[in-house]
Amino acid sequence: MQGAVVPPTSPPTNPIEQLQVRFKELETGFRTWLAKQPPHVEAAIVTATSAAQGAAIGGLLGTLTPDAASTFPSPPPQSAGLDPQALASFKQAQAFAGGPLAQARNFAVMTGVNAGISCVMRRLRGVEDVQNSMVAAFGSGAMFSLVSGMGGPNKAANVITSGLFFALVQGGLFKLGQKFSQPPADDMYYSQARSMLRSLGLQNYEKNFKKGLLTDSTLPLLTDSALRDVHIPPGPRLLIIDHIQRDPELRKGRR
Numbered sequence: 001m002q003g004a005v006v007p008p009t010s011p012p013t014n015p016i017e018q019l020q021v022r023f024k025e026l027e028t029g030f031r032t033w034l035a036k037q038p039p040h041v042e043a044a045i046v047t048a049t050s051a052a053q054g055a056a057i058g059g060l061l062g063t064l065t066p067d068a069a070s071t072f073p074s075p076p077p078q079s080a081g082l083d084p085q086a087l088a089s090f091k092q093a094q095a096f097a098g099g100p101l102a103q104a105r106n107f108a109v110m111t112g113v114n115a116g117i118s119c120v121m122r123r124l125r126g127v128e129d130v131q132n133s134m135v136a137a138f139g140s141g142a143m144f145s146l147v148s149g150m151g152g153p154n155k156a157a158n159v160i161t162s163g164l165f166f167a168l169v170q171g172g173l174f175k176l177g178q179k180f181s182q183p184p185a186d187d188m189y190y191s192q193a194r195s196m197l198r199s200l201g202l203q204n205y206e207k208n209f210k211k212g213l214l215t216d217s218t219l220p221l222l223t224d225s226a227l228r229d230v231h232i233p234p235g236p237r238l239l240i241i242d243h244i245q246r247d248p249e250l251r252k253g254r255r
Contacts, residue, residue, distance in 0.1 A: 141166025
């Protein structure tokens with residue numbers, strides 16, 4: 001009697017699960033391609049995609065929320081003689097209470113500029129830390145001040161003040177997030193690996209590194225076969241190997 005033929009493993013039959021798997025494959029492929037592009041190309045693409053996402057979110061919020069800007073009275077024609085502080089408050093209220101188009105513009109500027117600067121800083125410095133976060137927030141706050149027209153008559157002061165406010169808020173949130181996500185004591189051996197995976201958007205594979213005992217000291221020695229042994233898919237493997245080859249400190253360890 002001949003042995004029974006084992007049928008091949010069938011793909012997930014759940015449509016939602018299939019969609020999730022397909023989306024994950026596309027995302028990994030896109031990240032793999034993007035990491036190989038020059039810094040200015042990556043920054044431009046990241047800025048455009050993040051701005052599009054921000055515009056969609058802002059437009060949706062503006063649609064769901066009544067246009068409060070229409071409730072504000074228009075300033076009188078003789079507004080030049082009004083108190084500058086009163087006019088500044090009026091403009092600030094209008095900047096935060098616009099309709100769908102105004103909110104889409106504001107969110108697009110904030111998210112696009114923030115993501116673009118973060119991308120450039122990460123490429124230049126090779127790390128993702130509070131300094132990158134605050135610089136990106138300063139840029140997004142400054143640009144938001146310019147496009148929304150909020151603040152007093154001194155535009156230069158408005159830009160700096162808004163940028164500093166955004167930077168302080170985002171820096172505080174970054175530090176707060178770090179405080180509440182302190183890793184266990186044994187994770188001290190994976191700090192560099194964790195930072196690398198997060199900068200690549202591959203933080204979900206941190207557990208694979210721990211299961212394979214791929215500590216920070218092993219990073220310069222990593223090979224495709226070693227990453228395959230801990231069940232990391234091809235796309236993320238390419239990103240990790242490419243990152244190690246680009247990092248000057250990790251390249252030293254390979255010699």
